[in-house]
Amino acid sequence: MPNNQNTATDFSLILDNVLRRRQLLIGCGALSGIGLTWTPGVWAMDEIPSETTLDFEAVPANLLDTVTVPPGHTWHVVASWGDPLWSYGECFNEETRGSAHSQKLAFGDNNDGMELFVSNTRTLLAVNNEYVNLPVMYGNRASRAPETSEDVMKGQAAIGITIMEISLFNGTWSITKDSPLNRRITAQTPMKLTGPAAGTKLTITDLDPDGNLPLGTLNNCGSGRTPWNTYLSCEENFNLFFASSDREHNLSEECRRYGIRKNDRGYSWYSHDERFDIAKHPNEVNRFGYIVEIDPLNPSSLPKKHSALGRFKHENASVVVSKDNRIVVYMGDDERGEFLYRFISDSIFHPDADNSKILESGSLYVAKFADNERGKWVELTAESTGMASQAEVCVHTRKAGSIVGATTMDRPEWIAAHPHDEAIYCCLTNNKNRGRKTNAGGDKTSVDGPNPRPNNIYGHIIRWRPDEDDHANSDFSWDIFALAGNPHVHSGLNAGSPNINATNVFNSPDGLAFDSLGRLWIQTDGNYSNEGDFFRMGNNQMLVADTNAGEIKRFLVGPRECEVTGVTWSTDRKTMFVGIQHPGERGHSHFPGGKQSIPRSSIIAISRDDGKIIG
Numbered sequence: 001m002p003n004n005q006n007t008a009t010d011f012s013l014i015l016d017n018v019l020r021r022r023q024l025l026i027g028c029g030a031l032s033g034i035g036l037t038w039t040p041g042v043w044a045m046d047e048i049p050s051e052t053t054l055d056f057e058a059v060p061a062n063l064l065d066t067v068t069v070p071p072g073h074t075w076h077v078v079a080s081w082g083d084p085l086w087s088y089g090e091c092f093n094e095e096t097r098g099s100a101h102s103q104k105l106a107f108g109d110n111n112d113g114m115e116l117f118v119s120n121t122r123t124l125l126a127v128n129n130e131y132v133n134l135p136v137m138y139g140n141r142a143s144r145a146p147e148t149s150e151d152v153m154k155g156q157a158a159i160g161i162t163i164m165e166i167s168l169f170n171g172t173w174s175i176t177k178d179s180p181l182n183r184r185i186t187a188q189t190p191m192k193l194t195g196p197a198a199g200t201k202l203t204i205t206d207l208d209p210d211g212n213l214p215l216g217t218l219n220n221c222g223s224g225r226t227p228w229n230t231y232l233s234c235e236e237n238f239n240l241f242f243a244s245s246d247r248e249h250n251l252s253e254e255c256r257r258y259g260i261r262k263n264d265r266g267y268s269w270y271s272h273d274e275r276f277d278i279a280k281h282p283n284e285v286n287r288f289g290y291i292v293e294i295d296p297l298n299p300s301s302l303p304k305k306h307s308a309l310g311r312f313k314h315e316n317a318s319v320v321v322s323k324d325n326r327i328v329v330y331m332g333d334d335e336r337g338e339f340l341y342r343f344i345s346d347s348i349f350h351p352d353a354d355n356s357k358i359l360e361s362g363s364l365y366v367a368k369f370a371d372n373e374r375g376k377w378v379e380l381t382a383e384s385t386g387m388a389s390q391a392e393v394c395v396h397t398r399k400a401g402s403i404v405g406a407t408t409m410d411r412p413e414w415i416a417a418h419p420h421d422e423a424i425y426c427c428l429t430n431n432k433n434r435g436r437k438t439n440a441g442g443d444k445t446s447v448d449g450p451n452p453r454p455n456n457i458y459g460h461i462i463r464w465r466p467d468e469d470d471h472a473n474s475d476f477s478w479d480i481f482a483l484a485g486n487p488h489v490h491s492g493l494n495a496g497s498p499n500i501n502a503t504n505v506f507n508s509p510d511g512l513a514f515d516s517l518g519r520l521w522i523q524t525d526g527n528y529s530n531e532g533d534f535f536r537m538g539n540n541q542m543l544v545a546d547t548n549a550g551e552i553k554r555f556l557v558g559p560r561e562c563e564v565t566g567v568t569w570s571t572d573r574k575t576m577f578v579g580i581q582h583p584g585e586r587g588h589s590h591f592p593g594g595k596q597s598i599p600r601s602s603i604i605a606i607s608r609d610d611g612k613i614i615g
Helices: 005-019 100-104 149-158 253-257 390-395 397-403
Strands: 073-080 111-119 122-129 160-169 172-175 183-185 192-194 220-225 231-235 291-294 304-306 314-321 326-333 340-348 362-369 374-379 412-417 424-428 460-466 475-483 509-514 520-524 541-545 552-557 563-569 575-581 602-608
Touching: 073 160, 073 172, 100 149, 111 231, 111 575, 111 602, 122 220, 122 231, 122 563, 160 231, 160 291, 220 563, 253 397, 326 424, 362 397, 390 397, 424 509, 460 509, 509 563, 520 563, 541 563
Parallel strands: 111 220, 111 563, 192 304, 220 314, 314 412, 412 509
Antiparallel strands: 073 602, 111 122, 122 160, 160 172, 160 183, 220 231, 231 291, 231 314, 291 304, 314 326, 326 340, 326 412, 340 362, 362 374, 374 475, 412 424, 424 460, 460 475, 509 520, 520 541, 541 552, 563 575, 575 602
């Protein structure tokens, strides 16, 4: 869509129509130039607990190469890439950056989503290790890239999931080495494929003729947890690891929809592990892009990839229970112009029963949003899509969503369910193609109600509520909780919603989680140039919102060139664990070691100096 005067006029009319009744839920002011009003407390609880107030001094935006938290709070590092989980593992070597052997025994790279679990007196962190930071991991050679089979094996060992026991001693959390529950799950870990796609012609390979025992997990991004205490790890940009040794290989339309190309992103796995050569094993790619369920309390358990929840670039998994006790999982597909999904289990959840197969069978839906603040979940079946089978729906899920006319969204990332009501929140992190280009499937990305800005460089947070407060209901209402922007350099829509001001500007909301008090924690993965449209935004950060009053305050600023991602809490809620991913991804950080140390992704622990709960 061209960015001309007529477009701006149409855009104003769209916003005026869509948001006039429940405008952005922030304050009573009008959005500049578009007479939008707000009725306070539309979705608020009857009484707001006093604990939800944001009682800390906001942290200013900055460009420091450290973590900044409010006065009265303290942080320390719990674990960094390469830290050994067992005493027979090697301490991280700054010169070699480790070996394949040492990495198999150590905390992985680029930690992302995480959840905390407790077994008797043991505290466990299950943590995603999303990808390999090539220039850092292989920065001890001129190519700054993997060159040998050993290099590839080290990279494959650095991704996946780390499950580790942690202990608190004298106020400091650290890895409990040699815990019987410590575990690494990598690109080489055996798994089980469940659901409609298992054992079909779409998932059978020469190396797995039964088509139900995939090897490994890739690009594990956000996370989730089930009511029966299992961990959900979400495979996102799996396409980056595949390539073709045959330059004439004809890529299918389905492969191209998922971003598969003849070249990978520099990992070179296909040269040393033929599974990742799509010319030799074209179905191997169909065995990635799922939600992986892991029992962190049983180190010998086989992780399961659940095809019934669809195959796409999963960001995270937000699990709730419907009124009839079925499990509902909300999921986002993190790519420009892709969709939001919902899964409803066939089986009923019983707290005291065996729920281990509950995610293996159910109904998959995709979201359609209307400009009148209403929406509907459309079921994806062979009948509704005209596809050959449910297996095809679950493997080529993006295609199924396009067929039924799902709403293209601005990169749906983390989704979070409010702990005290039925509202669901989702980060739409950004979309420079909104109003300009179609998605990879040719679907239009027109400016509309839930995606109200062309060239959406700042992102926003949308929320919806199921009709009758029942997550099994196919109808819902929606609105926009926050429209990120920069009032330092813009007026109007790019200044953001009224709850965005000079003290809390941010861009590209990504991670999202509620604490036990109902406060919403927002983590960013955006532009940290601090220039132009992003003037005075500083490094990536974590903010917290009172969703009743709409107030947003900056709580944390990360080190240079990092993403702030992943958050969970200790059982007493006195410690918050936060992920710092890829500091120095462009070579300008030494976090956390300082001075001339190489940068290492890390988990930090934050607590209040007065010993009170932090979430």
